[in-house]
Structure formats: structure tokens, C-alpha cells
Amino acid sequence: MENKLENKRYYITTPIYYPSDKLHIGHTYCTVATDTLARYKRLQGYEVMFLTGTDEHGQKIEDKAREAGVTPKAFVDAIVEGPGGVLDLWKLMDISNDRFIRTTDDYHVSSIQKIFRKMYDKGDIYKGTYKGKYCKPCESFWTESQLKDGCCPDCGRPVTDAEEEAYFFRLSKYADRIQDLLENTDFLEPRSRVNEMVNNFIKPGLEDLCVSRTSFDWGVPIDFDPKHVAYVWMDALFNYVTALGYCNDQYNDYEKFWPGVNIVGKEIVRFHSIIWPAFLMSLDMPLPKKVFGHGWLLLDGGKMSKSKGNVVDPYLLAEKFGVDALRFFLMRTFPFGSDGSFSNELLIQTINTDLANDLGNLVSRTTAMVGKYFGGTLPVQRCYEKDKDDELVSLVLGLRDRYEDAMEHYAPHKALEEVFKVIQRANKYIDENAPWTLAKDMEANGPRLASVLYHLLEATRICGILLTPFMPRSMDKLFAQIGAEENCRTWLSAKMWAALDADVSVTKGENLFPRVDMDAALKELEEAAEAARKAAAGPSIELEPQLTENVDFETFCKSDFRAVKVKDCQPVKKSNKLLRFTLDDGTGTDRQILSGIAKWYKPEDLIGKTLVAIVNLPPRKMMGLDSCGMLISAVHQEDGEEKLHLIIVDDAIPAGAKLC
Ligand code: MSP
Numbered sequence: 001m002e003n004k005l006e007n008k009r010y011y012i013t014t015p016i017y018y019p020s021d022k023l024h025i026g027h028t029y030c031t032v033a034t035d036t037l038a039r040y041k042r043l044q045g046y047e048v049m050f051l052t053g054t055d056e057h058g059q060k061i062e063d064k065a066r067e068a069g070v071t072p073k074a075f076v077d078a079i080v081e082g083p084g085g086v087l088d089l090w091k092l093m094d095i096s097n098d099r100f101i102r103t104t105d106d107y108h109v110s111s112i113q114k115i116f117r118k119m120y121d122k123g124d125i126y127k128g129t130y131k132g133k134y135c136k137p138c139e140s141f142w143t144e145s146q147l148k149d150g151c152c153p154d155c156g157r158p159v160t161d162a163e164e165e166a167y168f169f170r171l172s173k174y175a176d177r178i179q180d181l182l183e184n185t186d187f188l189e190p191r192s193r194v195n196e197m198v199n200n201f202i203k204p205g206l207e208d209l210c211v212s213r214t215s216f217d218w219g220v221p222i223d224f225d226p227k228h229v230a231y232v233w234m235d236a237l238f239n240y241v242t243a244l245g246y247c248n249d250q251y252n253d254y255e256k257f258w259p260g261v262n263i264v265g266k267e268i269v270r271f272h273s274i275i276w277p278a279f280l281m282s283l284d285m286p287l288p289k290k291v292f293g294h295g296w297l298l299l300d301g302g303k304m305s306k307s308k309g310n311v312v313d314p315y316l317l318a319e320k321f322g323v324d325a326l327r328f329f330l331m332r333t334f335p336f337g338s339d340g341s342f343s344n345e346l347l348i349q350t351i352n353t354d355l356a357n358d359l360g361n362l363v364s365r366t367t368a369m370v371g372k373y374f375g376g377t378l379p380v381q382r383c384y385e386k387d388k389d390d391e392l393v394s395l396v397l398g399l400r401d402r403y404e405d406a407m408e409h410y411a412p413h414k415a416l417e418e419v420f421k422v423i424q425r426a427n428k429y430i431d432e433n434a435p436w437t438l439a440k441d442m443e444a445n446g447p448r449l450a451s452v453l454y455h456l457l458e459a460t461r462i463c464g465i466l467l468t469p470f471m472p473r474s475m476d477k478l479f480a481q482i483g484a485e486e487n488c489r490t491w492l493s494a495k496m497w498a499a500l501d502a503d504v505s506v507t508k509g510e511n512l513f514p515r516v517d518m519d520a521a522l523k524e525l526e527e528a529a530e531a532a533r534k535a536a537a538g539p540s541i542e543l544e545p546q547l548t549e550n551v552d553f554e555t556f557c558k559s560d561f562r563a564v565k566v567k568d569c570q571p572v573k574k575s576n577k578l579l580r581f582t583l584d585d586g587t588g589t590d591r592q593i594l595s596g597i598a599k600w601y602k603p604e605d606l607i608g609k610t611l612v613a614i615v616n617l618p619p620r621k622m623m624g625l626d627s628c629g630m631l632i633s634a635v636h637q638e639d640g641e642e643k644l645h646l647i648i649v650d651d652a653i654p655a656g657a658k659l660c
Contacts, residue, residue, distance in 0.1 A: 010046040011260025016055040019079035024311035039469035053101030058232040062218035107250035111242040130166035133159040167212040174278040175206040190337035269293035295339040324471035355513035383447040542637035561659035569603040586656015594627035
């Protein structure tokens with residue numbers, strides 16, 4: 001990671017996510033990690049550009065929109081900007097991105113057209129015929145030899161044959177340079193991913209890459225040959241530079257921020273460490289400073305994916321446990337470069353152990369004791385005891401360097417491990433120094449007690465600074481509680497002992513991290529997951545069995561069904577079931593029908609509607625009123641509940657028209 005303070009600019013990106021469905025905890029994991037790194041760099045004093053966004057073109061989106069009966073743009077708009085969509089999720093999770101790119105943004109589309117033409121003019125893109133295999137869910141082309149058991153090597157699903165006129169990018173030309181980049185530099189991390197790329201993709205021979213499609217429209221049209229659209233991965237990868245203003249006038253930050261750091265999931269490392277640098281080499285552009293391929297969050301041993309239907313909803317967890325607790329859990333629990341198994345138990349356990357127990361207790365015990373023994377403000381008289389204090393102080397003062405080292409190596413989990421070692425040590429320091437015993441003789445021990453509490457506040461302050469990128473909101477509250485002003489919250493002051501005023505005042509505040517009742521929370525989460533599964537599966541519908549006994553036509557014809565128009569509709573006094581309809585049945589005389597549908601309809605909503613009634617049933621008295629006929633409805637059971645829909649027909653049908 002770039003760490004020279006003379007170059008105080010830093011650019012970091014997440015992958016741009018497919019808005020083909022609501023995002024889940026796996027996407028949240030990557031975005032929170034990237035956000036934490038961006039916030040860390042800002043804390044260090046860097047001018048940071050943090051980009052995220054959505055990858056909106058491609059056949060999969062086109063297909064999904066068709067299924068939903070809307071245009072692709074309307075489909076992605078709803079998932080990106082609609083309620084509970086991508087933008088809402090990042091707002092909820094306190095994601096501090098400076099920019100958000102959508103590949104349907106006009107400036108991006110025209111930039112891709114220019115980029116395509118540049119590469120074509122240079123001779124790195126040429127026209128040919130594409131023959132191969134295509135995996136639709138992954139939007140990936142494969143050669144026969146790359147398939148695993150005849151299926152997509154990434155997702156294991158079947159592939160289809162594809163043959164069409166297409167443009168190709170001379171990927172093969174860059175194979176040696178890419179291999180050298182991967183093997184001899186730190187371009188790609190973790191290092192373990194390098195062998196996989198070289199052995200699986202480069203050594204078997206890099207073939208030229210098909211970079212256009214003609215079989216669907218939802219993409220960036222090639223301006224000089226518009227029946228082709230750009231391959232979605234080409235369209236997508238260049239987002240990292242078009243969002244800075246490369247090939248467009250929308251922004252002017254390309255010179256300032258490129259090259260940057262691309263954080264991606266391990267399944268798209270291939271695109272980012274082979275294809276992406278080759279594209280950039282073709283344009284003589286600087287390569288990313290780093291591509292970091294993080295691991296997956298697994299659920300029940302497999303990858304979470306919407307198409308498999310096993311996803312965890314970040315909204316639900318953030319609402320239940322708080323955004324910061326969720327952010328913290330994701331960063332603390334799973335080593336960033338490796339896979340990890342998500343579970344609700346693990347989440348609750350982490351909240352209870354690290355946040356409620358260790359950090360929460362440190363803050364609440366310390367501030368409570370400053371309140372109890374000194375009325376909330378420490379006296380300035382002190383008594384430092386070397387043998388009791390030195391260890392804590394030096395551990396705390398070395399923390400920033402250990403933390404920085406971990407963060408610079410993309411190991412936020414290790415950085416947190418270091419912070420929590422200090423928090424645990426500080427809690428032990430309370431027990432070792434037993435402030436409650438010192439407080440028994442304030443005259444003799446007052447200065448010592450003040451020292452002990454001040455040391456605890458200092459340890460808490462420095463941990464708080466380093467936890468800010470992980471839990472920004474909670475750390476603001478923590479600083480307010482321990483009396484840490486702005487100048488005691490800085491990166492610089494995380495290496496300074498005694499930054500807090502000697503006569504610092506604390507404020508008792510809310511419990512920052514309440515304990516979670518494991519059993520109750522697990523039960524609630526299971527119920528919520530069950531409800532979500534049911535909602536996804538759709539309602540369970542039960543229908544009346546069809547009658548098997550025939551009715552002869554003559555008998556059927558005796559039933560007189562007519563279109564009727566609702567002139568008035570009122571509730572019936574003392575009945576919570578009945579509505580009284582005054583209907584125009586075409587005869588010139590109003591017809592009154594009572595119908596037991598008050599549970600499903602408001603009377604005023606039905607006035608003016610055209611309904612269907614059987615008009616030759618014998619009149620019946622109901623609640624003392626005559627009902628002359630019956631309105632026809634459709635009925636069924638849904639999730640065990642009776643549902644009813646009146647048959648409401650086209651208003652063009654005149655009152656009295658016979659139904660036959
Ligand atoms: N649109 C492409 C990326 C283009 S970047 C130029 C794409 N989109 S995606 O919606 O499928 O998102 C993939 C990314 O989401 C992964 O690379 C990873 O960062 C994150 N994750 C999605 N599921 C995940 C897990 N189960 N676990 C961890 N991260 C996951 O690929």
C-alpha cells in the first residue's frame with residue numbers, strides 16, 4: 001500500500017456490482033473493507049478518492065428486465081436508486097465513497113466508445129469470428145480447454161455454444177508482460193493468487209479475447225459498427241478510470257488519482273490481474289498500484305449467491321445489531337485474503353466478547369469511576385508508578401505502528417487484533433490497580449487513582465482513534481464520553497501519550513455496545529430468515545377443488561349474469577361484514593345488493609366500478625334489508641387466509657349487458 005506521505009493522494013475502488021438483484025452481505029463485506037481502508041488513509045492525512053458503483057449492462061440484466069416486464073434501464077434504476085437499493089444500503093452502512101459510477105452514465109458510455117476506437121486504431125482490437133463457450137450467469141467466454149467437466153470453471157454451471165462475428169483484443173500479445181508483472185512484482189495480492197493465475201490461465205496460453213457481442217443490445221454500442229456492443233467486462237473494467245475523467249469531461253481527476261488500488265473478490269481476480277493490465281498496457285496507461293483479491297464469505301460451506309438463494313440480508317443485521325457492530329464483525333472475524341464461514345452465532349459472539357465485554361466495559365468502567373471518585377473531572381495531581389504503568393504505556397504507544405503495518409498489508413483483521421490486545425491489557429490494568437481499593441483512602445491515594453484512570457482514558461482514546469475507520473459513528477460517541485476533543489482524535493495523536501487535558505472531564509453516555517441475548521436473537525433471526533424465504537418463494541395459494549359433476553347447459557343458461565355499475569356503496573350499520581350496493585343494472589330501476597365483502601374493500605373505492613352480478617336469485621333479507629342478487633367475486637386461500645377479489649370489468653361495458 002502507498003505510504004509515502006510526500007505523495008498524499010490515494011485512490012481505492014470496490015468492484016462495480018451487478019444490479020441484477022438486491023446486494024447481500026458478501027457485497028457489503030467488500031464495500032465495508034474498502035471503506036475502512038479509505039477511512040484509514042484519510043485518517044493518515046491522505047487526500048482519498050474512493051469509488052464504488054454498479055455494472056449495469058449485459059445479457060443477464062437484459063434477460064431479468066424482460067422477465068420483470070420492464071426496460072433494462074428501469075430495472076437497474078429500481079435496484080440502484082429505489083428503496084432498499086444499492087445507494088440506500090451504502091448509506092445505511094456509512095460507506096464514505098466520494099463517487100458512485102453507473103456504467104449506464106452517459107459519460108462512461110461515450111468514454112468506452114472512445115477507448116474501444118483507440119484500441120482498434122492502434123491495431124490491438126481486430127475483427128474476427130468468435131467460436132467458443134459462453135457462461136451467461138458469469139458473462140464469461142471460455143475456450144473448450146478452460147471448461148471444468150464441460151461446465152463454467154468459475155461457477156460450475158453449463159455453458160452454451162457461441163459463434164458470431166466479433167471484435168477481438170490481442171491479449172496474447174501481452175502474455176509475457178503480464179506473467180512478469182504477476183511473478184516479479186507485488187501487483188497482485190495475496191501472493192497465493194499469483195500461482196493460480198499463472199498456472200491456470202497464462203501458462204496454458206493466453207488466447208485473444210472476444211470484446212464485442214452482437215446477440216443482445218443492452219450494452220455500449222461500438223460507434224463505428226453499432227450492431228456490436230462492447231463486452232461487459234471491457235465496459236466494466238474501465239470504470240476505474242472513466243470515473244476519474246479518462247476520455248471524458250465529466251471529471252478532471254485522472255492525472256491526480258490514477259493509478260489506484262482495486263479491491264476485488266477472488267473470483268474476479270482473473271479479470272483484474274490479466275485482462276485489466278493488458279488493456280491498460282495497450283493504451284500505455286499506468287497499471288493499478290495493487291489488485292487485492294479478498295476471500296469469500298461462505299454460508300453452509302458454499303458461496304453465497306442470490307441465484308442459489310442462500311444469502312444473508314445486511315439490512316436485517318444492521319437494523320438488529322447496529323451498523324458499526326456489523327462493520328466491526330465483518331472486519332474482525334474474517335482474514336481479508338481468505339474465505340470465512342458466516343454465521344449468526346459468530347456475529348453475536350463477536351459483539352458480546354469484543355464490543356460489549358472488552359471495549360464497552362473498558363469505557364463504561366473508566367468513565368463511571370472518574371464520575372464516582374472525582375465528580376467527572378480528573379484532578380491534575382498525579383502519581384506515576386513505573387513498575388505498574390510502563391508496560392501499558394509502551395504497549396499503547398507502539399500500537400499505531402503495529403496497526404499501520406497490518407493495514408498497509410491489507411490485513412484489517414490483524415490491525416483489530418492488535419487493538420484488542422491493548423483493550424484486554426487495559427482491562428487487566430484495572431484489576432491490577434484496583435481503583436476501588438485506592439478510593440478507600442482518597443487523601444493518601446487520590447493522585448495515584450487519578451493517574452490510573454487517566455492512563456485508562458488515554459489507552460481508550462488511542463484505541464478509539466484506530467477503531468474510527470471501522471466504527472466511525474460509535475467512536476465519535478466514545479470520544480465524547482472520554483472528553484477527547486478533535487485534536488486528540490488525530491492520527492498524529494495516536495502516537496502521543498497524554499494528549500487528553502490533565503483535568504479532562506468525562507460524560508456518562510449511552511452504553512455503546514449492549515450485550516445481545518444469544519438465544520433470543522438467534523430465534524428472531526431464524527424467524528426473519530424464514531419469513532424472507534417465504535416471501536421469496538411467493539405466497540402459498542389454495543384453491544377450491546373444481547366440481548366434477550356436470551351441469552347441463554339449459555340449467556346454466558337459467559342463471560342471468562349482468563354487468564352492473566356501482567351508483568352508491570355504504571357500510572351496513574351494525575355489520576362489519578356487509579356492504580350495501582345501489583346498482584345500475586340497465587333496467588332504469590336501481591337494484592340493491594348486499595355483499596359480505598367489507599373486510600376486503602372500502603365502500604368509497606367501489607363507487608363507479610363496473611361489476612358482475614347474478615340478478616335472478618330470489619331476494620334475501622339481510623340485517624333487515626333486501627338483497628336482490630349476488631355480486632360475483634374470485635376467492636382463494638393465501639397463506640391460510642381467505643382472499644377475495646370482486647370481478648371488476650371494463651367500464652366500456654354498459655350497465656345491464658348480459659354475460660354469456
Ligand atoms: N460486475 C462484476 C464486477 C466488475 S468490476 C469491474 C461482478 N459483480 S458482482 O455483483 O458479482 O460482485 C462481485 C463482488 O462482490 C465480488 O468480487 C466480491 O467482492 C463481492 N462478493 C459477492 N459475493 C461475495 C461473497 N459471498 N463473499 C465475499 N464477497 C462477495 O462480479
